Amino acid sequence: MLLHTLSTLARLHELNFSKAGETVKGNLEKKHCESEISSEILKQYHIVAERYGKTALVPIQKNTCTGCFITQPRTGPKELAPGIYQCTHCRRFLFSPDDLL
Numbered sequence: 001m002l003l004h005t006l007s008t009l010a011r012l013h014e015l016n017f018s019k020a021g022e023t024v025k026g027n028l029e030k031k032h033c034e035s036e037i038s039s040e041i042l043k044q045y046h047i048v049a050e051r052y053g054k055t056a057l058v059p060i061q062k063n064t065c066t067g068c069f070i071t072q073p074r075t076g077p078k079e080l081a082p083g084i085y086q087c088t089h090c091r092r093f094l095f096s097p098d099d100l101l
């Protein structure tokens with residue numbers, strides 16, 4: 001599945017910042033999600049999650065990061081994995097809302 005990393009990361013992010021992620025079951029699911037994501041992306045994710053918390057993963061709208069509201073260069077933000085981008089300004093993880101439908 002092309003966008004598997006994105007949906008797994010979105011689920012991991014949801015668990016990290018919700019009560020569901022604090023349960024034994026939630027922790028197991030987090031471990032499972034982390035095992036499905038490449039270590040390089042996971043490393044970057046943990047850095048931004050520590051810095052920005054819940055807004056470490058935000059949608060991109062009209063080529064603008066909805067975390068820092070900086071418009072991305074015309075060449076676009078850096079694509080880390082299919083459907084996962086990184087804001088060139090604040091380094092938050094970005095995704096297109098259409099990709100998660």
Ligand SMILES: [Zn+2]
Pocket residue numbers: 065066067068069070087088089090091092
């Ligand atoms: Zn940004």
